Amino acid sequence: MIAGRAPAVGEEVAIASNADVVRVRQVVRSAAIAARLSLVDQTKLVTAASELARNTLVHGGGGKAQVETLVQERRSGVRVAFSDQGPGIPDPETALTDGWTSGNGLGLGLGGARRLVDEFDLLTEVGKGTKVVVTKWAR
Amino acid sequence: MTHPPTFADPEIAGLLRENKQRLLDDWSREVALCLRGSLEPEEIREDLAELLQAMIAAMDEGADETTTGELRALLEELSRRRARQDFRPSETATSVFAIKDVVRALLGPAPAYETLERFFGFSRFVDELALITYDSYVNAREQVIIDQAEQLLELSTPVVKLWEGVVAVPLVGTLDSARTQVVMEKMLQTLVETGSEYAVIDITGVSAVDTQVAQHLIKTVAAARLMGAECVISGIRPQIAHTIVTLGIEFSDIVTKASLADALAYALRRSGVEIVRLPEETQ
Numbered sequence: 374m375i376a377g378r379a380p381a382v383g384e385e386v387a388i389a390s391n392a393d394v395v396r397v398r399q400v401v402r403s404a405a406i407a408a409r410l411s412l413v414d415q416t417k418l419v420t421a422a423s424e425l426a427r428n429t430l431v432h433g434g435g436g437k438a439q440v441e442t443l444v445q446e447r448r449s450g451v452r453v454a455f456s457d458q459g460p461g462i463p464d465p466e467t468a469l470t471d472g473w474t475s476g477n478g479l480g481l482g483l484g485g486a487r488r489l490v491d492e493f494d495l496l497t498e499v500g501k502g503t504k505v506v507v508t509k510w511a512r
Numbered sequence: 513m514t515h516p517p518t519f520a521d522p523e524i525a526g527l528l529r530e531n532k533q534r535l536l537d538d539w540s541r542e543v544a545l546c547l548r549g550s551l552e553p554e555e556i557r558e559d560l561a562e563l564l565q566a567m568i569a570a571m572d573e574g575a576d577e578t579t580t581g582e583l584r585a586l587l588e589e590l591s592r593r594r595a596r597q598d599f600r601p602s603e604t605a606t607s608v609f610a611i612k613d614v615v616r617a618l619l620g621p622a623p624a625y626e627t628l629e630r631f632f633g634f635s636r637f638v639d640e641l642a643l644i645t646y647d648s649y650v651n652a653r654e655q656v657i658i659d660q661a662e663q664l665l666e667l668s669t670p671v672v673k674l675w676e677g678v679v680a681v682p683l684v685g686t687l688d689s690a691r692t693q694v695v696m697e698k699m700l701q702t703l704v705e706t707g708s709e710y711a712v713i714d715i716t717g718v719s720a721v722d723t724q725v726a727q728h729l730i731k732t733v734a735a736a737r738l739m740g741a742e743c744v745i746s747g748i749r750p751q752i753a754h755t756i757v758t759l760g761i762e763f764s765d766i767v768t769k770a771s772l773a774d775a776l777a778y779a780l781r782r783s784g785v786e787i788v789r790l791p792e793e794t795q
Contacts, residue, residue, distance in 0.1 A: 420755045
């Protein structure tokens with residue numbers, strides 16, 4: 374996907390319970406520190422990861438998060454991919470709208486997570502599952 | 513818990529008993545080697561002598577639940593003792609495994625097929641014994657983890673009184689749903705018990721505020737308000753403020769302060785307490 378990338382250090386975390394959401398946060402935080410993200414960016418990425426991991430758990434029925442540190446010539450960053458084999462999202466654009474919620478949350482999780490990161494990819498297919506890939510670069 | 517290992521073979525038991533001294537010498541030497549001299553040879557020998565005695569009893573004629581139970585207890589005790597001496601569980605298990613080589617050497621260079629069959633049975637028995645030491649090590653460790661988790665949950669839910677009518681809840685670490693629930697319930701309870709009108713929720717120690725945590729905070733503030741109390745959220749660090757704004761969470765009708773001190777000053781001022789610095793000469 375990105376040319377000239379050094380081999381990434383990856384870690385996979387299974388998401389099956391609330392405790393796993395906490396683990397995802399911890400793994401993402403250490404990766405963010407390793408990639409030299411600023412404190413604000415670390416917190417933003419960790420918060421986005423927290424939202425997405427919880428979505429994976431609550432809406433996707435569990436899945437996994439893959440955390441990798443990206444190192445390029447001039448910049449470094451962290452990419453986290455969340456995937457589940459849940460019901461998928463019928464209307465992704467609506468789901469990304471602030472205030473729209475399928476449960477009883479604040480309805481800011483998905484859209485908020487998108488604003489917290491630099492790159493945001495949402496792949497979803499009804500009945501097959503959802504994959505969200507987010508990337509945050511060190512400034 | 514698995515059942516106590518059972519293996520009755522009086523013939524091997526007899527062989528072990530006849531060669532007890534030589535066995536102990538060789539076994540102690542092997543164990544001393546794999547523990548890299550970190551235990552006194554006499555101590556090793558004592559442990560093994562006890563263990564060998566119990567093994568013979570458990571294999572011999574008339575072996576019953578008592579003898580196998582004793583053997584198990586002895587192994588568990590050995591495992592605990594070694595764990596306290598900072599040995600890895602694999603090192604303890606290896607010391608048990610070592611008896612296989614020693615017994616095999618007793619059988620001579622070309623044992624009969626039947627003898628070998630017996631030896632295999634004995635070998636499986638030794639495997640079970642080693643697994644007991646491993647299990648009891650893991651159990652001891654798990655107990656430590658359970659104890660610590662309980663201590664943490666207790667640690668994590670303090671509600672402190674700052675002033676007459678002002679209570680504070682310092683939140684620390686990771687806020688999962690269960691923990692937040694416990695803390696918030698306790699806070700509401702304390703508001704009633706102490707008749708306080710002000711509650712300060714301090715989130716200095718919280719590493720990230722996501723929508724779920726924010727929602728819990730907002731709900732708690734609303735609940736406190738229903739009870740006639742006012743909540744102040746303090747300790748919002750720059751990176752948290754940044755994140756909350758980007759997420760789009762509205763804290764607009766909640767009083768927030770940068771530090772716990774500011775929050776206390778606010779609560780005091782609102783409840784009519786004024787703090788004045790005394791003139792120098794009266795100090």
